[in-house]
Amino acid sequence: MTVDLEVNDRRVVRDVPARTLLVHLLRDILGLTGTHVGCDTTQCGACTVELDGVAVKSCTVLAAQADGCSIRTIEGISSDDESGLDRVQRAFWDKHGLQCGFCTPGMVMAVRQLLRDNPAPTEDEVRRGIDGNLCRCTGYQNIVVAALHAARTGTGEERRVSS
Structure with missing residues (x-):
């Protein structure tokens, strides 16, 4: 076909x-x-x-x-800035939201969807937003931190993540 x-x-x-x-x-x-x-x-x-x-x-x-x-x-996905990374990719890089990298493309795409649906998510909302994507390396903490950082980058709003 x-x-x-x-x-x-x-x-x-x-x-x-x-x-x-x-x-x-x-x-x-x-x-x-x-x-x-x-x-x-x-x-x-x-x-x-x-x-x-x-x-x-x-x-x-x-x-x-x-x-x-x-x-x-x-x-x-990319941006016009010198890095060529979109804001979610940049946040994963800046906040160490990747380790082996296998899950990273899917996580980035899931976080992009999350931020389209909810531009200023809480930590709990991020965790729920990525719960369909598995990571076996990171323990998710830095992925959550990266998602929140990407949200701040888009909204200018600060959010705290508990440790």
Whole structure:
């Protein structure tokens, strides 16, 4: 079947088997390997991308379901500042919200969604907002700190995180 979609602001038309998952289209066919495959069952969130501006786990979306949609992967987010990082990526860097990096792309995409839904979350709201994404290295504390820092960067508001 033919899928016609926009990926990171570029039109993509590909013939794929009907059973192709979006994550496999992105990784295996388009070479966008920043979207990770962790579990193939929506448990880990490593494959999170934005589908028409909403964070989804791409291991549970068929490529055919994304036909006509706009997809944004971790490779497609950036800023115009000298670092090239968007504010969530910058916050993860500044606040050490990553360790091995496997979960980081999915976490960044989940935090972007959280901040679209709630620009000034509390610590508890951040923890609930990322609860569908697993990290086996960090213990989540610095991920939460990074998410709150990204929120402050967007709103100018200070928030405290308990230790």
